[in-house]
Structure formats: structure tokens, C-alpha cells
Amino acid sequence: MKITVNGVEHSFDGDLSMPALWYVRDELALSGSKFGCGTGLCGACTIHVDGEAVRGCLVSMQELDGKSVTTIEGLSADGNHPVQVAWRDQNVPQCGYCQAGQIMQAASLLKSNPKPSEQEILESMSGNICRCGCYQRIVSAVRQASTGA
Amino acid sequence: MLHQLQSFAESSNSTPGHTLQTALRKVATTEVNRRGLLKGATGFVLAAHFLPSAAQAFEAYPTQGLNMPNGVRNDPHIFVSIAPDGQVTIIAHRSEMGTGSRTSLPMIIADEMEADWDRVTIVQAEGDEPKYGNQDTDGSRSLRHHIQPCREIGAAVRKMLELAAARKWGVSEDMVEASGHQVTHKTLGTRIGYGDLAAAAMALDTPARDQLRFKTEQEFRYIGKGQVPIYDLHDITTGKAVYGADVNLPNMKFAIIARPPVVGATIKSVDDSAALAVPGVEKIVQIPVTPLGSKFKPLGGVAVIAKNTWAALQGRDALKIEWDRGEHGSFNTADYEKELRASVAQPGASVRNQGDTEAALKSAARILTYEYYQPHLAHAPMEPPAAVAAFKDGKCEVWAPVQSPYTARTDTAEYLGLKPEAVRMNVTLLGGGFGRKSKADFATEAAFLAKEIDGAVKVQWTREDDIRNGYSHTSSVERIDVGLDADNKVTAWRHRSAAPSFLSTFVKDEGNQHEIEIGMGLENLPYALPNVSAEQCKAYAHTRIGWYRSVSNIPRAFAVQSATAELAAELGKDQKDFLIEMIGPDRVLEAKASGLPGKFWNQYEPQEEFPFDTARLRAVAELAADKAGWGKTLPEGEGLGIAVHRSFVSYIAMVVHAKVEDGTVKVPEVHVAIDCGFPANPERIRSQMQGACVFGMATALHLGLTFENGEVQQGNFNDYEMVRADNFPEVVHTHIVPHPFSVHATGVGEPGVPPFIPALTNAIFNASGKRIRNLPIGDQLA
Numbered sequence: 001m002k003i004t005v006n007g008v009e010h011s012f013d014g015d016l017s018m019p020a021l022w023y024v025r026d027e028l029a030l031s032g033s034k035f036g037c038g039t040g041l042c043g044a045c046t047i048h049v050d051g052e053a054v055r056g057c058l059v060s061m062q063e064l065d066g067k068s069v070t071t072i073e074g075l076s077a078d079g080n081h082p083v084q085v086a087w088r089d090q091n092v093p094q095c096g097y098c099q100a101g102q103i104m105q106a107a108s109l110l111k112s113n114p115k116p117s118e119q120e121i122l123e124s125m126s127g128n129i130c131r132c133g134c135y136q137r138i139v140s141a142v143r144q145a146s147t148g149a
Numbered sequence: 150m151l152h153q154l155q156s157f158a159e160s161s162n163s164t165p166g167h168t169l170q171t172a173l174r175k176v177a178t179t180e181v182n183r184r185g186l187l188k189g190a191t192g193f194v195l196a197a198h199f200l201p202s203a204a205q206a207f208e209a210y211p212t213q214g215l216n217m218p219n220g221v222r223n224d225p226h227i228f229v230s231i232a233p234d235g236q237v238t239i240i241a242h243r244s245e246m247g248t249g250s251r252t253s254l255p256m257i258i259a260d261e262m263e264a265d266w267d268r269v270t271i272v273q274a275e276g277d278e279p280k281y282g283n284q285d286t287d288g289s290r291s292l293r294h295h296i297q298p299c300r301e302i303g304a305a306v307r308k309m310l311e312l313a314a315a316r317k318w319g320v321s322e323d324m325v326e327a328s329g330h331q332v333t334h335k336t337l338g339t340r341i342g343y344g345d346l347a348a349a350a351m352a353l354d355t356p357a358r359d360q361l362r363f364k365t366e367q368e369f370r371y372i373g374k375g376q377v378p379i380y381d382l383h384d385i386t387t388g389k390a391v392y393g394a395d396v397n398l399p400n401m402k403f404a405i406i407a408r409p410p411v412v413g414a415t416i417k418s419v420d421d422s423a424a425l426a427v428p429g430v431e432k433i434v435q436i437p438v439t440p441l442g443s444k445f446k447p448l449g450g451v452a453v454i455a456k457n458t459w460a461a462l463q464g465r466d467a468l469k470i471e472w473d474r475g476e477h478g479s480f481n482t483a484d485y486e487k488e489l490r491a492s493v494a495q496p497g498a499s500v501r502n503q504g505d506t507e508a509a510l511k512s513a514a515r516i517l518t519y520e521y522y523q524p525h526l527a528h529a530p531m532e533p534p535a536a537v538a539a540f541k542d543g544k545c546e547v548w549a550p551v552q553s554p555y556t557a558r559t560d561t562a563e564y565l566g567l568k569p570e571a572v573r574m575n576v577t578l579l580g581g582g583f584g585r586k587s588k589a590d591f592a593t594e595a596a597f598l599a600k601e602i603d604g605a606v607k608v609q610w611t612r613e614d615d616i617r618n619g620y621s622h623t624s625s626v627e628r629i630d631v632g633l634d635a636d637n638k639v640t641a642w643r644h645r646s647a648a649p650s651f652l653s654t655f656v657k658d659e660g661n662q663h664e665i666e667i668g669m670g671l672e673n674l675p676y677a678l679p680n681v682s683a684e685q686c687k688a689y690a691h692t693r694i695g696w697y698r699s700v701s702n703i704p705r706a707f708a709v710q711s712a713t714a715e716l717a718a719e720l721g722k723d724q725k726d727f728l729i730e731m732i733g734p735d736r737v738l739e740a741k742a743s744g745l746p747g748k749f750w751n752q753y754e755p756q757e758e759f760p761f762d763t764a765r766l767r768a769v770a771e772l773a774a775d776k777a778g779w780g781k782t783l784p785e786g787e788g789l790g791i792a793v794h795r796s797f798v799s800y801i802a803m804v805v806h807a808k809v810e811d812g813t814v815k816v817p818e819v820h821v822a823i824d825c826g827f828p829a830n831p832e833r834i835r836s837q838m839q840g841a842c843v844f845g846m847a848t849a850l851h852l853g854l855t856f857e858n859g860e861v862q863q864g865n866f867n868d869y870e871m872v873r874a875d876n877f878p879e880v881v882h883t884h885i886v887p888h889p890f891s892v893h894a895t896g897v898g899e900p901g902v903p904p905f906i907p908a909l910t911n912a913i914f915n916a917s918g919k920r921i922r923n924l925p926i927g928d929q930l931a
């Protein structure tokens with residue numbers, strides 16, 4: 001099978017049931033996507049498949065045949081995607097472990113819904129756990145990335 | 150707290166592997182008196198703490214840091230280097246788990262040495278305490294113990310740069326001044342950059358402390374300002390930050406381990422044929438099983454080694470292991486809770502006896518009894534334990550997210566039968582720690598497997614492994630009996646605690662708590678009452694116990710602050726007014742007058758320098774109440790609750806606004822008042838308070854481990870539920886009590902959690918009339 005990751009095409013002939021998270025981490029050494037639960041409950045592994053946020057620990061290689069995957073490393077060439085900038089402006093992270101997943105989730109939300117309501121932000125972000133408890137700043141950062149304020 | 154436990158474990162079970170550490174500890178152990186003079190110290194410590202001259206901006210004061218194993222280092226040659234292009238490299242020797250200490254400590258050095266922050270590179274130290282001094286990143290003490298040495302390092306480097314410039318120009322030192330990454334000739338105005346002075350400056354000996362000029366607080370550029378973002382911010386937001394599992398080595402294998410379902414369970418038989426048949430699985434390795442009381446040794450079990458994580462996971466699923474469940478195989482939480490309740494129904498061992506509490510209770514007109522329960526908890530840091538290790542030519546190198554890298558190194562060396570010099574422990578970023586990663590069993594597992602396969606391997610814990618096989622926070626029952634006289638005046642307060650101790654992780658379990666646990670809110674009730682007693686009642690551990698963010702302060706603050714609010718309600722008084730009344734007149738708590746056999750534990754900090762001052766406790770309670778508009782009218786179903794607690798030598802009060810609706814709680818607002826002495830990095834203090842409220846809310850609402858037949862029933866975030874973006878403390882206002890540097894900086898990472906929980910449950914009571922005595926709240930409001 002063929003898969004494009006951050007704009008680079010790869011062929012894969014391993015176990016097709018392998019979740020994409022382990023493919024990008026173990027085979028491509030793209031370690032920005034994190035393992036937090038392995039069962040779709042935390043969002044730390046969030047990647048984009050054809051532009052949409054997907055849990056990397058749930059989606060199998062089989063489902064990604066011919067698809068284009070973006071990981072945090074490929075979100076923007078210079079690391080200045082508006083969501084990344086907002087994240088830095090708001091000093092969001094504590095330990096930082098969940099943040100790649102949070103950013104990928106937020107970027108996907110804003111792509112499909114550039115001006116989400118407060119409620120839509122909370123709902124969209126509620127699949128991503130932050131054990132350090134950065135939610136107040138996460139919400140502010142999504143708002144900033146959306147409205148500039 | 151690690152080091153006290155180690156000395157405890159070593160004195161009862163001395164091993165040759167610890168000789169070096171013990172010897173070094175003896176050197177570092179000093180006696181300190183209040184003026185900062187040292188008796189019996191050697192080397193740098195003496196140099197660092199000469200009696201300061203009056204001209205200096207800060208007077209040195211002793212902290213427990215001096216008594217930690219391997220003490221404190223303040224030699225600039227160890228921590229700072231300057232490249233010819235002026236780039237300054239500063240070593241971070243404490244682990245970063247989200248509190249910001251990897252940024253804050255180097256920031257203090259940079260400020261005091263007049264370096265530009267954007268020309269500073271931070272390099273993380275490996276585990277090497279003989280070189281860097283103590284590295285145990287726990288107990289909320291990185292800033293508390295290192296703010297002085299960091300200022301000393303910075304001032305020394307600045308002095309060395311000035312000396313080098315003066316020599317170069319052939320003028321006296323007072324003709325030059327360092328500022329903004331360069332040294333200026335005061336009369337000529339000539340300037341020379343730090344890079345050009347680096348070689349000459351760093352070749353100089355470290356100036357004695359009395360030769361140093363410290364900045365005044367007005368001169369601080371970064372300290373106390375909260376304008377410096379965390380060093381790793383860009384890497385974190387671009388996916389480049391490196392955590393435990395992110396290290397990749399050539400030819401590295403991937404390991405997933407099947408650990409005993411019950412602590413101490415032993416392997417009867419293993420059928421690994423199906424596991425070995427999984428494509429990508431290469432090898433099965435057994436790790437010896439250890440019983441309770443094995444410190445941070447791996448639990449043992451069966452490791453599946455494969456060419457990627459996925460294959461290793463499937464291999465583990467395919468293992469067929471028969472376990473002999475062992476002596477803890479019948480541990481059941483429901484029975485255990487009853488046991489703890491029975492334990493506090495009987496007198497325990499006295500830890501505090503002020504006045505005559507028993508007589509006062511006997512003669513009381515009324516006795517009110519309150520009992521509070523908290524289950525075992527798992528730390529569940531967002532990053533489950535993971536480590537990478539490589540073994541080659543009798544040496545092992547490890548990369549791991551560990552809070553105590555030197556202990557991890559020496560423990561690992563001992564486990565492998567190597568000398569500490571043969572193990573290198575590199576510290577990655579920690580994806581959360583909360584105490585879990587003080588216990589580096591996972592790093593030792595990786596090292597052991599690397600040795601077994603004579604190569605490189607990554608050990609990954611799954612979330613289920615993390616929740617089921619960690620080091621549980623103690624479970625406890627806290628019982629408080631309050632005596633009232635005929636006029637409803639409180640005459641007696643007796644607090645009994647039954648909670649299995651983390652001592653059981655180190656030595657044979659005698660059912661007793663350690664002085665650290667007793668010191669966290671059991672022996673130091675700060676209420677102005679005539680008769681106060683505290684007792685610890687027996688409780689035995691059936692799972693590995695380890696400290697969890699805030700440790701025993703969580704159940705203690707929950708019990709004491711809930712009981713105070715319950716009493717207020719009973720007496721028809723306002724919750725806040727009654728709390729202030731109980732705290733009573735402003736005073737410093739005295740151990741003897743409080744009926745303690747010895748000193749207050751006080752986080753091992755010297756009492757003279759870090760007294761328990763009830764004026765500061767009262768002040769934060771009043772500040773939080775004031776800011777929250779205490780007494781305002783709220784709609785039906787809403788309420789404010791207050792709680793205050795001193796821990797990690799900081800004073801924190803919180804007023805939580807709770808909204809109870811359809812059996813669920815929402816927290817629209819929290820007002821936090823924190824007195825942590827001199828606030829060195831207000832921005833990270835605020836982020837820690839926001840985090841503490843979320844951590845407290847998860848603990849209050851959802852978290853609890855239940856054991857059945859010795860096995861943890863929970864496994865992932867579906868049944869061990871975290872607070873999420875759809876319901877979290879929405880706005881946390883943090884009010885920091887301003888202090889000059891002379892009011893010693895104290896803890897920030899942990900002390901926010903304990904007051905949050907009772908402030909929330911007190912708010913729930915005011916909102917709904919429902920009193921929460923058992924954690925977690927779960928569906929109690931339904």
C-alpha cells in the first residue's frame with residue numbers, strides 16, 4: 001500500500017492492522033504524535049487524514065491506503081500555523097505531552113469551522129485530555145486562533 | 150521526600166551499592182544555624198554561606214537543600230559555559246515535568262549574570278549528583294532550594310566576566326560593569342561582549358560569596374516578572390520536544406511487559422508459543438518478580454521483544470501466563486474501607502497531644518464525629534512510563550523521563566550488578582510526573598532488557614499498565630471528633646488517620662505512617678483550640694504505595710476543611726467566618742505548645758526560616774474570600790465554598806463557585822490566593838494553580854482505584870476518568886501575595902491541589918445541601 005505522510009509518499013508492506021500511530025512513531029521516527037491511551041480516549045495521538053482530525057491509535061494502516069496523513073511535524077513548514085502561534089502566545093503548555101494532539105484537534109476544528117462558538121470549541125476539544133490541566137488556556141488559544149483575540 | 154526514605158531503607162537494609170551515596174551524603178550533611186553559619190561543612194558549601202555583608206541584596210538562609218543527599222552545588226563552572234560567539238549554555242539539573250523549573254532556574258542564573266535570555270541555551274543534566282548536587286525533583290522544592298544557589302552562580306559569573314574585562318583593559322574592577330550580555334568601561338564607555346571575555350572569565354576561580362554583588366530586586370530583568378515563556382515552548386508546539394518514548398536508537402527493539410496482576414504474584418507457567426508466532430515478535434524475556442517492599446525494582450513479569458510496538462502489544466496479548474497470586478491476592482477495596490474505618494474507631498498511636506483532649510471529650514456537652522474516605526489513586530501522567538536503554542561492552546545508557554535521575558541511575562546499576570559509573574541516565578522531558586516518575590522501575594526494566602538482548606530497547610507502558618501496575622496514592626480514612634461545651638464552644642479536636650504508608654514500598658510494613666505523612670496536616674492543625682490530639686491508626690498496604698502530587702495533604706485538607714465547614718453549618722455560622730475564628734489570633738505555631746513530642750516536620754525546612762505563621766494562613770483565606778465576593782447572593786443550585794491549607798511551606802486558600810444541576814457539578818470560577826513567599830515566576834505560579842484546580846477536580850469527581858482479589862479494576866480513561874474541556878474549572882483567578890526576596894520562596898507545584906477538593910465539596914454543600922464525605926463524588930449527587 002501507499003501512504004503520504006507530511007507530503008512524502010511511502011510504501012508499506014507490514015501488518016495492515018497496525019494503527020497509524022505506531023507506523024509514524026516506530027517506522028518513520030515522527031515522534032510528535034503521542035501515545036496516551038491507545039483506545040481513542042485521550043487525543044494525544046491526533047493526526048490529520050485528508051485534513052480531518054483522526055485518532056492515530058485507532059485508524060489502521062489498511063484504512064489509510066492512498067490517503068494523505070499530516071502529523072504535527074507537517075502542520076506547517078515553519079511551525080507558525082495560527083494555532084501554533086496562538087498556543088505560544090497564550091503560554092498553553094505545562095508538561096507539553098498532550099499539546100501536539102490538542103493543536104492538531106484545534107487546527108482541524110478551525111479548518112472546518114473557522115468561527116466556532118464557545119460551546120463548539122469545548123465540544124470539539126473534549127476528546128483531548130490534558131492531565132496537567134491547561135484547559136483554560138487551550139480554550140483561549142483556540143479562540144485567539146479563530147478570531148485573533 | 151525520596152532521600153529520607155532512602156536513608157530509612159539503607160539503615161535497615163544497607164547494601165554496598167549505596168556506599169558512595171551514603172558517604173557523599175555525610176559530606177553534604179551540615180548543621181546550619183539561623184544566621185547561615187555552617188558547622189562541619191566542607192568545600193563549596195562553606196564558601197557559599199559565609200555570613201553575608203550588610204551591603205548584599207539578600208541574606209543567605211539555610212534550607213533543607215543543604216541536607217539532601219549530595220547537597221546543593223553553586224559552582225558556576227559546573228552550570229554555565231559561554232561560547233566565543235557569546236551563546237550562554239546553562240545546565241538544568243532538575244527534571245521538567247510541567248512546573249517550569251527547567252526554565253525558571255536557568256532564568257534566575259541568566260538574570261543575575263546579566264545574560265540576554267534569547268542567547269541562552271539550556272542543556273539537561275544527566276543523573277550525576279556528585280557533580281550537580283541533589284536532583285530529586287519532588288516535594289515542590291526546586292525553586293525553594295535552588296533560588297539562592299542560582300543567584301550565586303549568576304552573580305559569580307558576572308563577577309568573573311567583570312574581572313576578565315578589567316584585566317584586559319588594565320583597570321580596577323570598579324571601573325567596569327556587566328550588563329546586557331556585555332561589560333562596559335564606566336568612563337570610556339568601551340564595551341566588550343561576553344563571548345570575547347568567555348575564555349578568560351571562565352578560567353578564573355569562583356569568587357567567594359562575600360566578593361559578590363547581588364542585584365537589587367529593582368534590577369531584576371526576568372526574576373519575578375513572569376515574562377519568560379518556557380524554554381521548550383516552540384519544540385512542544387511543533388512536535389519536536391523529546392519525551393521518554395521519543396528517543397530512537399539504531400537497531401532498537403520494542404518491549405511490552407506482562408506484569409503481575411497482583412503485586413508479588415509469581416509466575417507458575419508461561420506458554421509463549423502464540424506470542425512468538427506473532428509476526429515481528431523476536432524474543433521473550435522473563436524479569437524476576439519482586440514482592441512488596443522492593444523499593445523501585447521492577448515488578449517483574451514477561452517481556453515481549455519485537456521489531457515495533459504494535460507487534461510487541463499483540464505478542465503480549467498472546468502470552469498465556471499462569472500466576473500464583475500470592476499473599477495480596479485477596480485484597481478487596483470494599484473490605485479494606487471497612488478495615489480502615491474500624492481502625493480509626495479505636496485509639497491509635499499519639500502523634501500530637503495538646504492539653505487533655507480525652508478528658509475534654511469526656512466532659513463535652515456534645516461530641517460531633519466526622520469521617521472521610523479517599524480511595525487509592527493512580528498518578529496517570531499523560532505520558533505513561535517509557536524508557537529507552539542501550540547496553541554495550543558492560544555499560545548501559547538509559548534515556549528516561551525520571552524525576553530522580555541519580556537514584557534511577559544508582560538503582561539501575563545495582564539491579565544490573567554494575568557500578569554507577571557504568572550506567573548513564575539521560576533525562577528527557579517528562580510528560581507529567583506527579584510523583585510517579587520518582588520511581589524509575591520502568592527505566593530499570595529497559596536497562597535490564599537491554600542487557601539481556603545486548604542491544605537497544607524501548608519499554609513502553611500502556612495506559613492499563615500505568616493504572617494497574619504503578620505506585621498507588623495512599624487510601625485513607627480520616628476521623629475527626631470534635632467536643633463542644635454547653636455554649637457550643639469547641640473544646641476538643643481529635644484527628645485519627647488510618648492510611649497505608651509508602652514506607653511499605655521500602656521496608657517491612659508495620660502498618661505505621663512515616664513522619665513525612667504525619668507532617669502533612671495530621672500533626673499541625675493550625676486552630677486556636679485548648680485541646681488537640683492526633684493519632685495514627687494501623688493500616689497495612691496491599692499494593693505498592695507511592696507519593697502522588699500533594700501526598701497525604703490531600704486527605705488531610707479534605708478532612709479538616711470539610712469538618713470545619715460541617716461544624717460551621719451545625720453551629721449556624723458562616724463557613725468563612727468560622728474558619729477564620731478557628732484559625733484564631735495571629736501566631737507562629739510552636740511544636741511544644743502544640744503538644745508535639747519533637748519538632749513539626751515542616752517539610753524538613755528549618756522552623757526559624759520557614760515558620761508556620763497563622764497570620765499568613767488567615768490572610769490568604771481572607772484574600773480569596775474577598776476577591777470571590779464572599780457572601781454574595783447566588784441563584785438556586787449554586788454556592789461558594791472555601792478551604793485553606795498550608796503545604797510545601799506555602800499557604801493557599803481557594804474559594805470555589807459550584808453549580809449543581811441534574812447530578813453534575815460545574816465550576817464556573819475559582820479564586821486562588823497563594824502566599825509562596827517571593828514569587829520568582831508568577832506566570833508559572835498561575836499555570837500551576839490552574840493545573841492544580843483541574844487535578845483536584847478530577848480527583849474529587851472521578852478518580853479512585855478499586856481492587857478485587859488484588860487486581861485493579863480500572864484500566865483506561867473510560868473507567869479512570871479525567872476532567873475534560875467540556876467540564877473544568879472555567880476561570881481560575883490566581884491572587885499572588887506580593888513579597889520581597891527576603892520572604893523565602895516556597896512550594897508551588899503541589900500545594901494547590903489539597904485546598905481545591907474541600908473548597909469544591911464545601912461549595913457543593915452550599916449549593917445543594919449535600920455533604921460529600923467519601924471520594925470520589927461519582928454519582929453521589931444524582
Ligand code: FES
Nearest residue numbers: 036037038043057
Ligand atoms: S492514544 Fe489515541 S486517543 Fe489516546
Ligand code: FES
Nearest residue numbers: 095096098130132
Ligand atoms: S500539558 Fe501536560 S498533559 Fe497537557
